[in-house]
Amino acid sequence: MTVLKYLKKNYVIAISGAVVVLCSVVFFIRDDQIRRRSADYDDLDIRRTRILKNMKYGVGLKDDLEEVKSMMKEAESRLFLPDDLAGNQRYFYQIERASGVTISNLQQIIKPIPTGKNSKQERKKAMKATFKPILYDMSVTGTYMDVLGFLREIEGGRAFATIDSFAMSGGKGEADSSVTMRLTVEVLGRKI
Structure with missing residues (x-):
């Protein structure tokens, strides 16, 4: 019974020890809940920040969306249809007529989907x-300035086109100022 006498005599130490033991038990029991709530608070803070940014930057979103839709319609109208061979070739023949060159051997080549293990x-x-x-693989004949104008029309024209490759040769003789260019043009088309 010496322990009881000691506790009665030093009741402040006994009460403090009991409070420490009780707080330790409560802390270890609730530690998992505290961590979970802290993580939930962090998630909510991230969501709140995202919502505030969306509200800040989403002011003209409807107008921007309408502008993007109109730009997409305009871009879609500039795409070639892979099946419309006559319409696609007509585009190059119109540029031929406007630039003053002569196109020969105009061929449409649709790139196949790569096959094999390596691709x-x-x-x-x-x-x-x-x-x-x-x-489009073609040969163009005309004066140097006409051929240059033809290339500028292709790159700056209605279609989304880039010159993939070309080879140029001069005319035969000093009196012949014409040049012949063999070129391959890549045009974006609709995916069917």
Whole structure:
């Protein structure tokens, strides 16, 4: 009974010890809940920040969305249809007439989807692509300035086109100022 006498004599120490033991038990029991609530608070803070940013930057969102839709319609109208061979070739013949060159051997080549084991990534990329590249192989004959004008018309024209490759040769003789250019043009087309 010496312990009881000691506790009665030093009741402040006994009460303090009991409070420490009780607080330790409560802390260890609620520690998991405290961590969970702290994580929930952090998630809510991130959500709140995201909502505030959305409210700040979403002021003209409807107008921007309408503008993007109109730009997409305009871009869609500039794409070639892979199946419309006559319409696609007409585009190049109109540029021919405007620039004063002569086009010969105009051929449409649709790029096939890559096959084989080595081209797996290229095949995935081609399958995910929004547009389908269409190649046009042609020979153009005219003066140097006319051929240059033809190239400028292709790159700055209605279609989304880039010159893939070209080879140029001069005329035969000093009196012949014409040049012949063999070129391949890549045009974006709709994916069917």
